[in-house]
Amino acid sequence: MDDPDLSARKHLAGSDPAFPARREEAWGRIVAALDGVLGPAGYGLTRTTWNKVTAAGKSAVHLQRDRYGWDVRIVLRFVTPDGEVPDHSDWPGGEDVSLADFFEAAASDPGTLAFVDVLERPECLDLAVEILREQVLPWFDALHGDDPSRT
Structure with missing residues (x-):
């Protein structure tokens, strides 16, 4: 979803001395939400990446922070x-896949989460978690193979 006032909200956050701590609060919410769906699916968290290894290969869900500190x-x-x-x-194709790749035409990447959105509208995480649960994990399972004894 395109949010024309996101840059204004980022600008306000940038002048808020409490924003660095609030950004870490948002980061914690994101990690907890993703861990809630990936952990039970057999993915282990190491730093900023959840991994699962089977005989067919290794799948990973990685959180990549924006270099300017506005989103992940x-x-x-x-x-x-x-x-x-x-x-x-x-x-x-390519090495990296985004959550937007699960749609024929996505207006924006639902896997790019602005910290200010996570703080102001925590439900924005719901779509990313739903896509992980309903689309990404079954897709990874198919790449790993359907035999649960190999996990």
Whole structure:
């Protein structure tokens, strides 16, 4: 969803001396929300990345902070045991995949979360969590193979 007043809200946050601490609060909310869906699915968190390794390869959900400190992007990766991207019809190509890649036409990437949005509208995390649960995890499961004994 496009938010024309996001830059104004970022500007206000930038002049707020409490924003660095509030940004870390937002970061904590994001990590907790993602861990709530990824942890039960067998993904372990190391620093800013949740990983799952099977005989078919390694899937990862990574949180990539914007270098200016305004938002975080959810980046998806899968590598085969040879370190290559999967040769699979559902793989869009390249190394990194965003949540927007799960839509034919996305107005914006639902996996790019502005810290000010997470603070002001915590429900903005709901869409990212839903996409992870309903689309990303089944997609990763298919890349890993359906045999749960291999996890």
